[in-house]
Amino acid sequence: MRVLFLNTSDSKGGAAIAAKRLMDTLRKEGIDVSMIVRDKATDDPAVIKIRSSKWMNKIRFMYERLGIFIHNGFNRENLFAVSQANTGVDISRYNEVKRADIIHIHWINQGFLSLKDVQRLVAIGKPIVWTMHDMWPCTGICHHARDCVSFMSQCGGCFFLQSKKERDLSTAVFQKKQQWIFFEENITMVGCSQWLARKAKISALTKNHRVVSIPNPIDIQQFKSYSDKENCRRRLGLPEHKQLILFGAANVTDKRKGIYYLIDAINRLLVVDPCLAEKMGIVAFGEAKAEFVNLVKIPVYPLGYVFDVSQIVALYNAIDVFVTSSLEENLPNTIMEAMACGVPCVGFRIGGIPEMIDHKENGYIAAYKDADDLAAGIDWMLNKADRDELSRNARRKVEENYSEAVVAKQYIQLYQRLLR
Known part of the structure; x- marks a missing residue:
């Protein structure tokens, strides 16, 4: 069985990381998998870079963004x-x-x-599996529809474009997907989370296709708990005796990451107990701008971008709790990685997060956009919960649901059904 993966990158972004992990997982099970990408960063010979120059790739990227910029009234917001x-x-x-x-x-x-390129692939007639890492395949143009339900019938009046028109760019793209791609029957949609699969099942584009839910995999031999937290902290230059909260994103001040809810939650905890400023700290990975550091009233330890897997595992093992205040999520790799390392997590009730975190069993689910509840979750995890039990439960959840063997079996069974 030969399977060809298609992804923009083999390493940059959550979808790329998840796709490459799945590729490696399936190859361990004897499946012949290769991947075509635009941007190749790994030295894996099974990853093939498209035959296109760096400049042409940049021109295509800019051309697509320019069209959105124009349709958005020359506004960079939501670009x-x-x-x-x-x-x-x-x-x-x-x-x-x-x-x-x-x-x-x-x-x-x-x-x-x-x-048009996807249409050409679909027209070949081979089975197509489309793993959804966000909502874009089942909407007109948006990657997360938030509260909008237009994709259930036909997109239009897109709030991302600040459009009041019944027919706009979102309508045009929606109709092209409908007419060029999803009229064919050889497409199976896979939601990485049950939440995303449910969205595909009600979209006018994908509801008549087979839709299944299969999570992303993680190597539980690589991501695991260490017993020596102090040594991990020394290795990363972190204080040994503080309660450390981990938060991270490619850009931590991206509004979609909800950083201001986290800042608000921390500040509310400090109102109740000002001494926490001496006891707690935030470890930030990704781009932690001065704006974020200056707004937080407890010490911030910015680590920048961390790419080395051993360093990432050491980082999870160095902290006490992982917090995501993200307002748009599917099935975050960071939560899966943290839980695999036995780190309990706090997150909002959004997307696939409640499928990963079982409330007060392996973490804490806070009400959406509720800084008070986010603060309560952080406080409960650090000061009231049985952290050893939470840690064991978090690891068990990953082993039973997201380990490579569990996920590979589901994908192989799907492939075999499609080839019968």
């Missing part, structure tokens, strides 16, 4: 919250495509594949 897939590379004649038994699409935006 990356939507994609129109109006430009890309035709890979339908690549030998890897011809040899594949199954074409497995992942995240293909920002100038990698256009809708």
Whole structure:
């Protein structure tokens, strides 16, 4: 069985990390998997970079963003919250495509594949598996629809474009997906979370296709708990005797990451007990701008971007609790990684997070956009809960639901059904 993965990158972004982990997982089970990408960073020979220059890739990327910029009234707001897939590379004649038994699409935006390019792949007639890492495949242009339900019938009047028109760019892209791609029957949609699968089942684009839910995998031999927290802290230059909260994102001040809810929650805890400023600290990975550091009233220890897996595992083992205040999520790799390392997590009730965190069993689920409840969750985890029990439960949840063997079995069974 030969499976071809398609993803914009093999390493940058949550979808790329998840797709590459799944690729490696399936190869361990004897499946012949290769991946075509626009941006290649790993040295894996099974990852093939498209035959296109760096400059042409940049031009395609800018061309797609320019169209969105114009439709948004020359406003940069929400510029990356939507994609129109109006430009890309035709890979339908690549030998890897011809040899594949199954074409497995992942995240293909920002100038990698256009809708026309996807149409050409679908027209070949081979089974298509499309793993949804966000809502874009089942909406017109948005990656997360928030409270909007237009995708259930037809997109239009898109709030991301600040549009009042019944028919706008979101309508045009929605109709192209409908007419060019989803009229075919050889597409199976996979939601990484049950939440995302439910969205696909009610979308006018995908509701008539097979929709299943299969989570992303994680290597539980790599991501695991260490007994020596103090040594991990010394290795990373972190204080040994503080209660440390981990928070991170590619850009921690991105509004979608809800950082101001976390800041508000910390400040509310300090009102109750000002001494916490001496006892607690936030470890931030990713781009922690001065704006964030200056607003938090407890010490912040910025680590920047962490790419080395051993360093990432040491980081999880160095902290006491992982907090995500994200307002838009599917199935966060960070929560899965933390839980695999036995670190309990706090997050809002949004997307696939409640599927991962079992409230007060392996973490804490806070009411959406409720800084008071987020503060209560942090306080409960650090000062009231049985952290050893939470840690054991978190690890068990990952072993039973997200380990490589568990996820590989589900995908292999799906592939086998499609090839019968």
